Amino acid sequence: MKFKDLKQTLLESNADFRKKYYTRNLALELGHLITLHRVRKGVTQEELAVLLGTQQPSVARAERGKVVPSVTFLERVAEKLGMLLVIDFREASTHTIGITIGSQRGYVASPIQLNALIPYSTNQNTTY
16 A cells, blocks of 8 residues: 555544644744745854854754744744744634745645745835
8 A cells, every 4th residue: 555545544534643644843834934944045054043143053943843933033033034924824724724935835734824934025115
């Protein structure tokens, strides 16, 4: 049996497996976003740590999903990378919610959607 088929069978027949499969790992998601945008900006962990006034292991722990970064930490990361942190609540209509950040598309299993570190420019001509 292929893994894909086994996974589908377990999702359909095993409530415990389904619950664990769809459990969201916020720390890993946020870590991935920090890494993704840091690398896109050509910044090393050490350089980001200096910009943040912290040590490189702190950045590494956040990127590996070992800790859930605070909103303050995420705001500082976004600012130092020239971006804006956006947190958005959405209605959950299915088990998964698609998220798009830049050209990256992923799926999270939660009614809370975090679109973090979206590129931001202060030179936008936007009227509110």
